[in-house]
Amino acid sequence: MHAQIKELYPLCRSITGNGVRQSLQILKRSIPLEIREVPTGTQVFDWTVPKEWNITDAYIKNAHGERIVDFKRLNLHVMSYSIPVKRKMSLAELRPHLFSLPEQPDWVPHKTSYYKENWGFSLSHRQLQSMEEGEYDVCIDSSLTDGSLTYGEYVLPGTSQDEVLISTHTCHPSLCNDNLSGIAVSTALAQALADRSRRYTYRFLFIPTQIGSMTWLALHEHVVPKIKHGLVLVGLGDSGSMTYKRSRQGQAEIDRAAIQVLKDSGHPYKVVDFFPFGYDERQYCSPGFDLPVGSLMRTPHGQFPEYHTSADNLEFVKPAALEDSFHKSLSLIEVLERNKTYVNQNPKCEPRLGPRGLYRTTGGHTGSGQIKEMPILWALNLSDGVHSLLDIAERSNLPFAEIAQAAESLEACGLLREK
């Protein structure tokens, strides 16, 4: 995953444009995703698909003709969606278009102006302070023209038409945690699921944030009712512990499954309630859809200083963190896949487990501690056609995997039947 991030890192992505197209082409080598184009001007609810933005070069040259700020060295130097500029101007004239971070004087901030025509450069505060009065040659060789919004979609059919939506944003330029990490984990997840039998149909979206999910929702309202669970993957490469942000529904199966996985991991984790800010969960959880879509991340956006700066780079993202995020995402999907509701076929008193090889034979003094048959006893006791395996894991305070394995053993010997 880290290698893929390295390959994607230099490309200048935005909410539209060739940077996104190239990025999706790279992903296509790993998974056979469909690349979709939605024309500029398409109405998507209250919005319209914006003009397509492309950029080939940009710089600020000083009086000596030296490129003191150079897009080709770091694409963050240009405010995303900057309109073309090519002229000389004084520092005073240029200054309102320069952005820096006084509190982090060596870092270059990421700035955007998608919906209001403007232009700008980001640079380190140290560099800004060293700029002398005088004339500068300012060039942004960009274009803002009718074109399209590009996104990727990959559907893995399951035995059921019920869908799990995995959504990841692709609109950030050279920023690694936000969100090449999400792209890499999502791609790895799609690869892993392609090789398995699936109960659910999985739909992976690689979209520009907000306008992308709005566009997809507007064009796929007929698909929406099939979405039973959803996850926005973002910020999965930093070395912080995991965070799960609940869906607007708050107690949806995806919420409970995610929390169960984080709890079962034994690692520290945080759960935050839904709030209508962040990434595409804002749209999936708007009141007209109210989909059960949560968000899995490590340190929440805005809570690490590197967020939306040049310090969110290849070093900031750790292979071990990506690996861990991938495994937890996969475990979460596994909980969804295995979370069924069973009916105990011998509901009156406990059945004989010994003859079925499910119970020890010598009783009496057992020492202290949990006996190893507890998952089986819980699965039998609560499989009344009402409690799902996730309910049972929550109530028993046992790992979901142990409950699921117990239930599957009991199903194998006929003591449980799926509802």
Next chain:
Amino acid sequence: MHAQIKELYPLCRSITGNGVRQSLQILKRSIPLEIREVPTGTQVFDWTVPKEWNITDAYIKNAHGERIVDFKRLNLHVMSYSIPVKRKMSLAELRPHLFSLPEQPDWVPHKTSYYKENWGFSLSHRQLQSMEEGEYDVCIDSSLTDGSLTYGEYVLPGTSQDEVLISTHTCHPSLCNDNLSGIAVSTALAQALADRSRRYTYRFLFIPTQIGSMTWLALHEHVVPKIKHGLVLVGLGDSGSMTYKRSRQGQAEIDRAAIQVLKDSGHPYKVVDFFPFGYDERQYCSPGFDLPVGSLMRTPHGQFPEYHTSADNLEFVKPAALEDSFHKSLSLIEVLERNKTYVNQNPKCEPRLGPRGLYRTTGGHTGSGQIKEMPILWALNLSDGVHSLLDIAERSNLPFAEIAQAAESLEACGLLREK
């Protein structure tokens, strides 16, 4: 408010009689309240309106003819509803009729005997101990005759017939916090509301506690269904922090609104669950009515040593505390007035806020902390026709005023419509 308290302080109020009438006449100079008279003997549920009590003078004279206890100096010296007495008696005979507070030897306690004929004097424990054996001339020049129970009522009509009941007791003699403070805050509130447009109809009651609310309820059973929220105002002048006592329902809108106001104030506060003791909430919350009536106070009655003693005087009540109580009461009413339920008119995905002047235009790095558009985003996200603004304030953990202002802005530009 403190000036009004000063004027009311010397009058000898009780559950009936001229002291109450004079007090209500003083209030009438501030608000045009109706003064009602309910004749002695009127049946009010399990009770009857008692005889009217009036008193002109009372004293205990010692052997030298000196008034050692004098009603005219402090009306608390006489047990409220004392029957007439005029005779000489020994200290031994007098003693069962003398009340003092050994633990507070300089304070005079307030005593009553409304429903059993009796008489008595209160005096400081120090004075009691200094009384010598010998004959005393004891006089209570009171009358207990058929008359009426007097209360004040002031109705401010609103656009809706739904009512907010503000109830305050008026039956205590020279005691300031209990309840000249409640009377003063209630009067100021009525004055403030008279000048505003009102969604609700407001009904202010100035009544003797318990028998007054019972009488009003008995005579106005047809009005009861209109009462949507209610508040008993009492003990609002001491320097303690605010306390809200929940209604019997416990989670009524008045309860949640009061707690929201106290929380939003940033000041310390306490919330206590309903219990069937205290003031007129006992009657409003009796099971046959179960009205959503809570009680707003500062230090709860019985929890400050000055309670029901001569130390609950003009110094005990602080102008700043009265002011603060007034503002919090008014804020509470404002929550009730503004707490509406809206329907997002653009429920699928977020609407464009920028063109409506409701959103910043430059994105990207935003630093840390809450963004200022959060109240707007919350109001949009939860305005689904189910969540009220109070629900939204509670869930978002934002001040009610911010949510209400956001909703009103969104309504102004057509994005929300009242349900």
Next chain:
Amino acid sequence: MHAQIKELYPLCRSITGNGVRQSLQILKRSIPLEIREVPTGTQVFDWTVPKEWNITDAYIKNAHGERIVDFKRLNLHVMSYSIPVKRKMSLAELRPHLFSLPEQPDWVPHKTSYYKENWGFSLSHRQLQSMEEGEYDVCIDSSLTDGSLTYGEYVLPGTSQDEVLISTHTCHPSLCNDNLSGIAVSTALAQALADRSRRYTYRFLFIPTQIGSMTWLALHEHVVPKIKHGLVLVGLGDSGSMTYKRSRQGQAEIDRAAIQVLKDSGHPYKVVDFFPFGYDERQYCSPGFDLPVGSLMRTPHGQFPEYHTSADNLEFVKPAALEDSFHKSLSLIEVLERNKTYVNQNPKCEPRLGPRGLYRTTGGHTGSGQIKEMPILWALNLSDGVHSLLDIAERSNLPFAEIAQAAESLEACGLLREK
């Protein structure tokens, strides 16, 4: 109770056999219980009643002919349900059949093998280590034959057919806390209830654990719907504090009543959620029955080191603990008997309590602290035909006995009527 435990202690009980019969005959001297016999081979749901096990003698003799392990000295020495053995064998051959507790080298563990034919001896680890190589004369003079499972049943009819089930297991050999303590408390409870008027019908079961409750349930499915509350009594003699294990339902009346009693006692206590392990609550709370049956104990089984060892002896069980367990069990039954729902006959405002002798007559300064009429005020306020007395005790945070007494006084003077 301790004397009864002393008499029962030496008998070799198991899930069937003469030890149980003799034990029940001893109980019959205290309460007229019916002794039931269910033949070997009777089908009880997924199980069959096992063969009857009896034993007259067992020993291990060393090369000198000395009984180094002797059933007659301590019946725990023989694994319960051991098949007959009579032959000489080497220590190597004998060893797989010897059980000891290395961590408690002086104690003899209790072992069973009910459902798989096997034999074994338990002995102290110290003794096991002292056994020398050589030949041993091993004898278990037992029989495993068609016979019956024996249990005791005692029904005390009440005015209602609704039943309270009190279930206690009788299948352990010389172990005192588990469960001669439960047997003794159950018997004392039955004696105490026999002398009272009873609203509920009480059914006491003295049964071998698991197979006994399964057998009873299988043969009495028609009785099951009458069971409104149930309690498994076990481990009530140790000096630990009380523990209540909730029923599977979790918030059944028995659960709330038990917790109220423990809270009102003022003693420390623990409440544990239901889990499908332990004693006969496993069967009563299997999903096909889901009866509101909790379990009252002191230290939970397995949480005291003496559990299922020879150290669970006559010294381990304390008369004061038994007495306390008995009183709390009886208090719990009293809550069930008295927990009724009333309707306030004067629901609008408070009724006059003074003339009915239920209220003090002098008002005004009352000092601090709860007034003594609070239980009466709570009973009036919440007796709306919905709240039971247990609801009222929980909400008022007052002892159940005070609420019940208040309600009974109010019923006596016509202010409350049972729903």
